[in-house]
Amino acid sequence: MFDYPVILTPDDDTLLVTFPDIPEALTFGANKEDAMLNAIDALETALSFYVDARKQLPEPSIIADLPTVRPSVLEGVKLAIYREMTLQGIRKADLARRLGWKAPQVDRLFDLGHASRLDQLEAAAKALGRHIDLTLA
Incomplete structure (x- = not known):
């Protein structure tokens, strides 16, 4: 239900993590595993902004070949x-x-x-x- 695609972009010695559906969510990691773990925290934090502002939650896109993360x-x-x-x-x-x-x-x-x-x-x-x-x- 809340599987959001992530884009992993090499950035010097790290991987930059962005979300096509949630521009507020942004993080990085030393490697793919670290980046994906940090992506969950960034996702939860960004979605909490929507809840706090009483805004509708963004719908996750389905984008082939992109990994996804979901909240706990x-x-x-x-x-x-x-x-x-x-x-x-x-x-x-x-x-x-x-x-x-x-x-x-x-x-x-x-x-x-x-x-x-x-x-x-x-x-x-x-x-x-x-x-x-x-x-x-």
Whole structure:
């Protein structure tokens, strides 16, 4: 769902990492493995800017021959719930009322740096008429 393509460009002794869909995400690495690990952090940081600004998340492109990275599982679930909330036109205050929570609890739910509990994420998904379906691959 959130598999974003990355462009790896040699830059002196490092690899520059850019995202065609997210110009705010930019990082580098000493080698490909390091660059791809740093790309995940850059992706999560950039997507948190969208959430903080209450903007719609960019759709990932499908570009042949480019590697992709995705946020960690917890961040991916948070982003999926955020995306659904924005698609339904529901504000954070509306979600807080549906859940019977205070506004700061909903803010923490969408804070990609905060370790939210899965039961909280499930409750938010349910309040939006959705459910979380995880698979181990």
